[in-house]
Amino acid sequence: MALLGSCWRAAWLSLVLAAAVLCGCPGPKPPQETPVYGYRVVNTYSHDPGAFTQGLVFTDGVLYESTGLYGRSSVRRVDLEFGEVLQQRDLAGEYFGEGLAVVGDRLIQLTWRNYVGFVYDRTTFEPLSEFQYATEGWGLAYDGTRLIMSDGSSTLYFLNPDTLAETGQIGVRENGLAVERLNELEYVEGEIYANIWQQDRIARIDPDTGQILGWIDLSGILPAEDRTGAEDVLNGIAYDEESGRLFVTGKLWPKLFEIELVSPTSLAQP
Numbered sequence: 050m051a052l053l054g055s056c057w058r059a060a061w062l063s064l065v066l067a068a069a070v071l072c073g074c075p076g077p078k079p080p081q082e083t084p085v086y087g088y089r090v091v092n093t094y095s096h097d098p099g100a101f102t103q104g105l106v107f108t109d110g111v112l113y114e115s116t117g118l119y120g121r122s123s124v125r126r127v128d129l130e131f132g133e134v135l136q137q138r139d140l141a142g143e144y145f146g147e148g149l150a151v152v153g154d155r156l157i158q159l160t161w162r163n164y165v166g167f168v169y170d171r172t173t174f175e176p177l178s179e180f181q182y183a184t185e186g187w188g189l190a191y192d193g194t195r196l197i198m199s200d201g202s203s204t205l206y207f208l209n210p211d212t213l214a215e216t217g218q219i220g221v222r223e224n225g226l227a228v229e230r231l232n233e234l235e236y237v238e239g240e241i242y243a244n245i246w247q248q249d250r251i252a253r254i255d256p257d258t259g260q261i262l263g264w265i266d267l268s269g270i271l272p273a274e275d276r277t278g279a280e281d282v283l284n285g286i287a288y289d290e291e292s293g294r295l296f297v298t299g300k301l302w303p304k305l306f307e308i309e310l311v312s313p314t315s316l317a318q319p
Contacts, residue, residue, distance in 0.1 A: 083223055084263040086253075087311035088270065095132030096298050096305040100125075104149025104158065104189060104233060105285035107296060112287065115149035115158050117300075122146030124158050124169060129296075132305065138174040140167075148189030148233060150196055152210045157196065159186030166213065180213040182206075188234035190241065192256065197234055197241060203227035205234075205241065205259065219259035221252070228252060228261060235286035237295070244284050251286065251297075265310060267297065275303055 096102075101122075104115030112127045122144055126136040140146050145161035155177065156169040162185055168177045184200035191197070195216065196208040207217040221228045221243075230246035240262060241254040251265040267283055285298040285305075298305040 081224065083261055084313045086263055086265045086313060088265065088267055088308045089311055090270065090306050091294075091309055092307040094129055094305045094307070096302050097127075097132055097134060098301055098303040101280075101300045102233075102285040102298055102302070103147045103300075105235075105287040105296065105298065106149055106151050107287040107289045107294075108151050110291075112296075113149060113151060113156060114285075115146045117146045117161065119143070119145050122160075124149065124156060124167075124174060126174075129305075136174060138169065147186045148198065150189045150191040152191050152196070157189065157191075157210075157213070159189050159198065161185055161187070168213075182208075182213075182215070187246075188232050188243065190234035190236045192236040192241075197236065197256070199231040199234055199243065201230055201232065201246065203229045203231065205231065205254070219256075221254055221259045221261065223261040233284050233286055235288050237286075237288045242286050242288075244286060246284075247282050249283050251283075267308075270297070270306060270308075271299060271302055271304065277301060 101117045103117040106113045112129045114125045114127050116123045120142045122140040123137050125134050128135055144163055147159040147161050150157045154171045156171050159166045164181055166180050170177055187201045188199040196210050198206040203221050205219050206215055209216050232244040232246045235242045241256050243252045249268045252261055253263040255262055279301055281299055281301040283299045287296040294307055296307050
């Protein structure tokens with residue numbers, strides 16, 4: 050009976066497929082090609098080559114940075130033009146600093162595997178409070194309403210900026226496939242920009258669906274002579290909402306770049 054049932058199912062499936070062909074019904078759509086944007090360097094600034102950049106934020110004319118590594122983690126206020134560290138608060142040696150966001154008069158910083166984040170006074174860098182989360186902490190951004198957090202997976206988490214409790218999450222996909230290793234984040238004109246750990250490209254993500262809207266290919270932006278061969282990978286995105294300037298840097302990079310995006314159409318032109 051089981052064999053007979055299998056035969057009937059196979060015959061039924063064949064009829065369905067044949068009917069689809071006869072009626073001209075469309076088959077599965079091929080995967081859409083994701084647009085890839087290039088870049089143009091507008092300005093180059095000095096950056097502390099000892100900074101293991103984990104978070105980067107530019108707001109109200111001020112550049113803030115979170116650095117990692119045990120015993121070297123900090124939160125900083127940095128002079129954009131010269132790369133000079135103007136203000137710094139170091140984390141205790143057991144903490145590995147990660148993503149950073151500005152919410153009003155507060156700085157909010159993640160740590161990697163301690164499952165704890167820190168809230169500071171934005172002006173004095175004095176600690177205000179701590180909060181807990183259930184995953185590793187990687188990137189952090191603020192969209193004006195909610196915090197967005199990554200943990201190195203393909204999932205983004207949304208946090209209430211006041212209580213810092215999780216309010217939701219989305220999976221990031223490209224043509225149905227999960228995009229892993231989401232790292233440092235920035236919210237840019239309605240999109241989430243995300244570094245991909247150990248890749249020279251940035252994902253542009255729809256914050257409502259998690260779909261990849263495009264890629265920014267930053268290959269070659271840091272010259273080979275400026276690389277040390279350590280973990281000096283692309284990581285760090287900051288957006289100046291007032292002027293529309295976009296900044297990128299990397300871990301242990303001696304330079305920070307202001308860039309403009311080059312559209313895929315422009316890239317294709319001879």
